[in-house]
Amino acid sequence: MTKPSSLQRLLSNISELRKEGKFTDLSFTHERGTFRVHRIIVCPQSKVFRKACDGGFKEQSEGLIKLGHVPYEHLARMVEFFYHMDYSEKLPEGTQESTLGLHAQMFALADQYEIPALLSMSEAKYSERCVKAWEPLDFLSSVSAIWESTPTAVQGLRNTACVAVRRHLPDMLEDSSTAERFKNTLSECSAFARDLLDSYIKNPLFGYCQMCRSDHGMEPLPAR
Template sequence: YLGSSSLSDGAIKCEDQEFKIHKLVLSAQSNYFSKAFDGEWKESANGIIDLQGDEVCAIEAMLEFMYTHDYNAIGEGSSSPMLFNIKVYSLADKYDVPELKSLAENKFKDAVENCWDMDDFPYAIIQAYRATPFTDRGLRDVLVHAACKRIQSLLLKQGFCNVLDETVGFASDMNQKKPEPPKQKEYRCPNCGNQGQGIAPSGLTCNCFHCGRSRSD
């Protein structure tokens, strides 16, 4: 029934487009639409919700999901799947569609894995951090994990370095993600008694800096 006026009892308006919908389908998946259609809002009376200010391509993806439990991750006019999935994730949060938000996060993760080397990866970081509060870790953790995994390659790109300097929260998240350096152990040479600190992996032979005698732990 997606896009069909058959048995339709409502509509979503966005920009210059109107989408025929079925209230039950939307209300079952979103508290926002449930309240809009079954409360004291004016939409309850006429069944028409005006979503001006949102992008049509993201609205289409949301409605496609509500009827099919999936959506095309490449929106019309979107420069990359990364950016489009950010829009859908943000829209799902705005209209309280938790299952869509989870799917958008997974699609975003796949897109980042495939597109991290593209020129718009830094812009995806900017957009994701603008679109989400610091308490919403969904997209942010995906980006931080991907960036840490490929940090040596990314640091060669000026656009990424600019994002590290200018995007509030991203550099801090990256710093927290970095593994802690291994702790140094205290060693005493059994030959001369000299003490020192160092990092020695198990089974590796080490030499005393003072007398030169070797030992292994």
């Protein structure tokens, strides 16, 4: 078992203080509940919340930041990440959201509130699941979350999703129901179709690199 780092131990100790309601000086308010947090933990990790802590955020009022527009479960995971540098992938019973959809939504949340570490982690979790626990229908259900919840300039997760399609496309097309769902997704999300086509144009050949353990565009070497 990996020994916790000094930072992880510190965050864990402060998380216990938060559970006890000690020294919390900032609140995220939601119609389903309020999350009491510590500015010293939250604000350094997010450019947006740092601005709030400096008094320059219009939604802040006496240490309160209204986040009712954020799904409650996603807000809870964001707070969890601030204190543990990770978030739970467990989905509540009866939810229609897939695990890949969850990571896509956390990526969008991280982009909205400018949380670089959460942005990187959610993208890594998404990519890892595409490799280790590929479920084509779950993937296709996450497409709209990626292309509708993040701006065009944020390409990280879009590129990851396009690579996942190219890796699994032959198998997806072999199953008639998956192939039909894939075609419908292309029709419903034209931006996804365009980015996928661009991926093929820019990198006609893709291969897996044994050194960095990821997929990359390949260039044919001249040979006789």
